[in-house]
Amino acid sequence: MIKKEPAPLIETKSLFKSYFNETIETPVLFDINLRIDAGEFVAIMGPSGSGKSTLMHILGFLDVPTAGHYHFKGESTEEKTEDELARIRSTNVSFVFQSFNLLPRTTVIDNVSLPLLYHSGTRPSDRPARAMKAINAVGLTERSTYLSNQLSGGQQQRVAIARALVTEPEVIFADEPTGNLDSASGKHVMEILQKLHKEGHTIILVTHEKTTAEHAERIIHIMDGHIVKDDRSFARRIASQVKELK
Numbered sequence: 001m002i003k004k005e006p007a008p009l010i011e012t013k014s015l016f017k018s019y020f021n022e023t024i025e026t027p028v029l030f031d032i033n034l035r036i037d038a039g040e041f042v043a044i045m046g047p048s049g050s051g052k053s054t055l056m057h058i059l060g061f062l063d064v065p066t067a068g069h070y071h072f073k074g075e076s077t078e079e080k081t082e083d084e085l086a087r088i089r090s091t092n093v094s095f096v097f098q099s100f101n102l103l104p105r106t107t108v109i110d111n112v113s114l115p116l117l118y119h120s121g122t123r124p125s126d127r128p129a130r131a132m133k134a135i136n137a138v139g140l141t142e143r144s145t146y147l148s149n150q151l152s153g154g155q156q157q158r159v160a161i162a163r164a165l166v167t168e169p170e171v172i173f174a175d176e177p178t179g180n181l182d183s184a185s186g187k188h189v190m191e192i193l194q195k196l197h198k199e200g201h202t203i204i205l206v207t208h209e210k211t212t213a214e215h216a217e218r219i220i221h222i223m224d225g226h227i228v229k230d231d232r233s234f235a236r237r238i239a240s241q242v243k244e245l246k
């Protein structure tokens with residue numbers, strides 16, 4: 001098998017972010033230098049208020065940095081117009097949030113199909129099959145015709161993951177996806193993210209919990225807006241286990 005060189009998907013150089021409320025500047029991110037390759041499963045971990053969601057919003061094109069450089073798939077994002085950024089957002093990235101944000105009194109399959117309505121790459125006749133493929137991937141085949149409010153919290157989050165998957169994005173961002181779940185449902189959700197990673201998806205997880213972060217193969221620690229540690233020992237450990245098995 002030919003081993004492909006890892007390709008940089010996300011690259012930031014000296015990225016800074018401040019929020020401005022009238023005349024008051026709140027600096028939140030400082031000199032963020034980051035490279036994330038296609039196919040990685042990365043956790044961004046840090047205490048409340050350290051800037052994790054802010055960084056995720058910038059990497060996912062929901063917000064823009066105050067200074068510095070952000071390249072996505074080798075292309076600078078600085079000169080892009082609002083429309084171009086919106087197009088990158090709708091075709092290349094998906095989000096899973098702590099609160100599942102499903103449409104209530106709407107079936108699982110309709111919730112999962114929703115992003116395809118705005119997705120130019122999918123023919124209307126292909127939507128149901130695409131949605132079912134994503135629903136199967138999160139183990140909810142038997143629940144596809146249930147209403148979202150007839151599901152448990154863990155099942156609702158799995159629907160949200162299916163909805164994130166359905167457009168086949170370059171990267172899935174998950175911000176505290178287990179934050180509203182009991183520990184067993186949270187573990188199940190993390191196992192699904194691990195399975196998706198093994199199938200080749202790029203996943204960027206934001207969490208303040210060590211046990212959740214340890215499902216990833218790399219943990220970027222953020223403190224007061226600074227990256228203080230970039231720990232790849234999990235990937236090395238997994239790689240050495242694989243080698244021992246050979």
Ligand SMILES: Nc1ncnc2c1ncn2[C@@H]1O[C@H](COP(=O)(O)OP(=O)(O)OP(=O)(O)O)[C@@H](O)[C@H]1O
Pocket residue numbers: 019020021026028046047048049050051052053054055208
């Ligand atoms: N719109 C805003 N205006 C001003 N300050 C903001 C704004 N949004 C966030 N902040 C500040 O930026 C800092 C980082 O916030 P952020 O939401 O990125 O933290 P977080 O690490 O995701 O925290 P949590 O774990 O609680 O979700 C906080 O101090 C917060 O008060």
Ligand SMILES: [Mg+2]
Pocket residue numbers: 052053054175
């Ligand atoms: Mg947050």
